[in-house]
Amino acid sequence: MATAKNRQRAARNVFLQKWDDLGNIRGLIAGLLALVILFSLKTGFFLTQNNLIAISDQITTIGILALAMTFVILSGGIDLGVGSVVAMSGVLITYFMSQGMGMVQSILLGVLLCTIMGSLTGVVITKFMLQPFIVTLGTMGVARGVAMVVSNASPITQVTDGFSNLGSGRIGVIPNPVLIFVVLIVLTVILLRKTKFGEYTYAIGGNEEAARLAGIPVNFYKILIYTLSGFLAGFTGYLMASKFNSGVPTLGQGYELDAIAAVVIGGTALSGGIGGIGGTILGVLIMGVLNNGLNLMGVSAYWQYIIKGLLIIVAVIIDSYTRKKR
Amino acid sequence: MSNAVQMNNITKSFSGIAVLNGVDLTVAAGEVVALMGENGAGKSTLMKILCGVHEPDSGSIFVNGKEEKVPTPRKAFSIGIRAVHQELSLVDHLTVASNIFLGQEPSRFGFIDHAKMQQMSQAILDRNGFELDAGHKVGDLSIANKQLVEIAKAIFDDTKTLILDEPTSALTKKEVERLFKVVALLKQKGVSIVYISHKLNEVVQIADRVVVLKDGQNSGELPIENVTEDKIVRMMVGRDIVYSHTGAGKVSDESVLKVEGVSSIAVNDINFDLRKGEILGVAGLMGSGRTELLETLFGKRKLLQGSVWLKGQKINNASPRHSIKSGFAFATEDRKGNGLVLDMSVKRNVSLPSLNRYVKFGFINETARTKNSEENVRSFNVKTSGVNQLVRNLSGGNQQKVVLSKWINIRPTIFLIDEPTRGIDVGAKAEIYQLLRNLASDGISIIMVSSELPEILALSDRVLVMKGGSVAGILDRSAASEESVLMLATKGENLNGNG
Numbered sequence: 001m002a003t004a005k006n007r008q009r010a011a012r013n014v015f016l017q018k019w020d021d022l023g024n025i026r027g028l029i030a031g032l033l034a035l036v037i038l039f040s041l042k043t044g045f046f047l048t049q050n051n052l053i054a055i056s057d058q059i060t061t062i063g064i065l066a067l068a069m070t071f072v073i074l075s076g077g078i079d080l081g082v083g084s085v086v087a088m089s090g091v092l093i094t095y096f097m098s099q100g101m102g103m104v105q106s107i108l109l110g111v112l113l114c115t116i117m118g119s120l121t122g123v124v125i126t127k128f129m130l131q132p133f134i135v136t137l138g139t140m141g142v143a144r145g146v147a148m149v150v151s152n153a154s155p156i157t158q159v160t161d162g163f164s165n166l167g168s169g170r171i172g173v174i175p176n177p178v179l180i181f182v183v184l185i186v187l188t189v190i191l192l193r194k195t196k197f198g199e200y201t202y203a204i205g206g207n208e209e210a211a212r213l214a215g216i217p218v219n220f221y222k223i224l225i226y227t228l229s230g231f232l233a234g235f236t237g238y239l240m241a242s243k244f245n246s247g248v249p250t251l252g253q254g255y256e257l258d259a260i261a262a263v264v265i266g267g268t269a270l271s272g273g274i275g276g277i278g279g280t281i282l283g284v285l286i287m288g289v290l291n292n293g294l295n296l297m298g299v300s301a302y303w304q305y306i307i308k309g310l311l312i313i314v315a316v317i318i319d320s321y322t323r324k325k326r
Numbered sequence: 327m328s329n330a331v332q333m334n335n336i337t338k339s340f341s342g343i344a345v346l347n348g349v350d351l352t353v354a355a356g357e358v359v360a361l362m363g364e365n366g367a368g369k370s371t372l373m374k375i376l377c378g379v380h381e382p383d384s385g386s387i388f389v390n391g392k393e394e395k396v397p398t399p400r401k402a403f404s405i406g407i408r409a410v411h412q413e414l415s416l417v418d419h420l421t422v423a424s425n426i427f428l429g430q431e432p433s434r435f436g437f438i439d440h441a442k443m444q445q446m447s448q449a450i451l452d453r454n455g456f457e458l459d460a461g462h463k464v465g466d467l468s469i470a471n472k473q474l475v476e477i478a479k480a481i482f483d484d485t486k487t488l489i490l491d492e493p494t495s496a497l498t499k500k501e502v503e504r505l506f507k508v509v510a511l512l513k514q515k516g517v518s519i520v521y522i523s524h525k526l527n528e529v530v531q532i533a534d535r536v537v538v539l540k541d542g543q544n545s546g547e548l549p550i551e552n553v554t555e556d557k558i559v560r561m562m563v564g565r566d567i568v569y570s571h572t573g574a575g576k577v578s579d580e581s582v583l584k585v586e587g588v589s590s591i592a593v594n595d596i597n598f599d600l601r602k603g604e605i606l607g608v609a610g611l612m613g614s615g616r617t618e619l620l621e622t623l624f625g626k627r628k629l630l631q632g633s634v635w636l637k638g639q640k641i642n643n644a645s646p647r648h649s650i651k652s653g654f655a656f657a658t659e660d661r662k663g664n665g666l667v668l669d670m671s672v673k674r675n676v677s678l679p680s681l682n683r684y685v686k687f688g689f690i691n692e693t694a695r696t697k698n699s700e701e702n703v704r705s706f707n708v709k710t711s712g713v714n715q716l717v718r719n720l721s722g723g724n725q726q727k728v729v730l731s732k733w734i735n736i737r738p739t740i741f742l743i744d745e746p747t748r749g750i751d752v753g754a755k756a757e758i759y760q761l762l763r764n765l766a767s768d769g770i771s772i773i774m775v776s777s778e779l780p781e782i783l784a785l786s787d788r789v790l791v792m793k794g795g796s797v798a799g800i801l802d803r804s805a806a807s808e809e810s811v812l813m814l815a816t817k818g819e820n821l822n823g824n825g
Contacts, residue, residue: 194689196681203678206667213626213664214679214732215650273669 039293059288076272081139083255089237094247118230122223167242205272336385360533406486418465423447588632592618607786615795655733659744723754
């Protein structure tokens, strides 16, 4: 009897401890729950299986970009190019196929070119010691331009049969992209928390000079981080092209800002060194749920801009306030 | 008679660590009060509160008998309080005149009146005998001249209270004397002056009264007639000896490091050798190239000439990464700026340069890492709630121990340490000294830069004195004293360049 009670108490303590360890994320979880409850009460449709699957499907694109953006921002950088790279990737892959290249080769080459673009971005930032903001503003233009030039500014629809299988298929009721997103979450969490790459990402963002003096090849890791960003943007581009069964040169405009917003709402500091994937996922979910819920409630798109804009500001205020109190 | 400045029961903490704990200070009109105390005693913080840089947590400030809140430097200016801070706060791209008038530029029809500003600045400079051109760009000036500009910034006609926070650290003797004349002149005009300094001989020359702080509290005060070095030191440290000569370790004859004709942008033709288990102290005035010497050896600065030999092998420390590989460690003077990643835990900081040791098949072995950092925390006596505590929340002394353990983890042959006890309380200082001694007797060779002479003298087996980027001389332990070191540091010309 007594032991059962003790065990119960111990379990509760463990739970409280775990809850405590979550730190800044607690506010996000509470916020997300509040939104879910609000929308469930306001619209009967919100908590249905179909709608939840729809939400998951909607958030994968920004979600994958936000995973990569988390690394970039944690290292103290920023990557404004990812939205354009998404378009470039889709256009390149479909263009290669329309020119008679095999499907697999086209996909690999397209994603590889995006990855190389990411590496080059990192090389330029580190070798010339430039602000990532400016350099990636440049790559944003270049990638969009490449997409436009290659596609002649109109969607490429001449694709190999079966190209859309991955992007529009499902396993059971779950869309493939959602499953891929989940796998990528697991992989990036491992990368960030269990490997040297992740450890150094935090160190570089936390104090680049201290990292350099500790013998960390800072430039090499920064280049790797932008390479990862280029790769995941390229992969996202492939996923979307597959989903739409075409390469759309105007795709992905503003995605970089949504990804940055999700990361920042998730509590990762723009100055680098603080934050993580967990927060980012919550940031992505909050944005996705808000989007979906407001649509269901029939709130006009214009009002949605205002609400989402304010959300970013409020999230950052709360985050900065809790940090100061600590 | 009311005091020009009266600060009552001032308290202030930073991130939970009390820096000031109920401090009182009064200064009469025309009085020069010397504020003394160890590093970290709270002198600078107290003065920053008086001139509006920090706000006190509690306590009150009276200026000429009237209670004042001083939330901003601008407010301090408006009630006649001006300060020369220890750190230079000049805008390099602007002229001397623009710097002197920064934030209160004379204007005509809403535009800055540059001619008038230039003329008024030159008048201030000339009146005080500062040989500077008001039209010069500050970035081109030497450190000593920059310090003069800092001082000129603070001595306006309406200055009623002047705070000088170690204003002489970069000045030559001649310039110091000129500054003292300025202080005497201001005193005659009824200006109250708070003078922060470590140098008792300076204090005795110009102060009327000495107030001593210790660990954020008033520790005592004396009229200048009654001041003796012993009394002041006792008030400062609360016990008679801090710098106990821990006794020279048994330094072996085995030479490990040979530095030959090393030059970089900041240092020139440096020659010395270092034996196993030896502590070589590097002394010199601010700007003499002490820190730059360490940075050059560690590959943070580019080696332009000369060679470095480690155990008979020529090494090329082209970058910190190379240096660490060849067995060097470097604890910088700026713990927070480039020594630690403040938002990472103790564990992650102490393993930063040695992380490879815990990586297996690409993954970090957390169990091994935790175990090792717990050992570090124990053996260096780091006071922390656990290895997962953020370094940001530790006190200065404990942060410094984290820096030391982090470097010991790479098992260095040569340990370069810059200002090992800056901003650390007396108790932790003694611990750090013991740690350094232990490291040396374990066979690690240490090159230690410090601006605190007693520290250099207590720890070093030999003392290398720098002046103007060159070696002014190397003194054996027996020959090293405050006088002999200072002599070399200030008048090294004759001894210079004979190597």
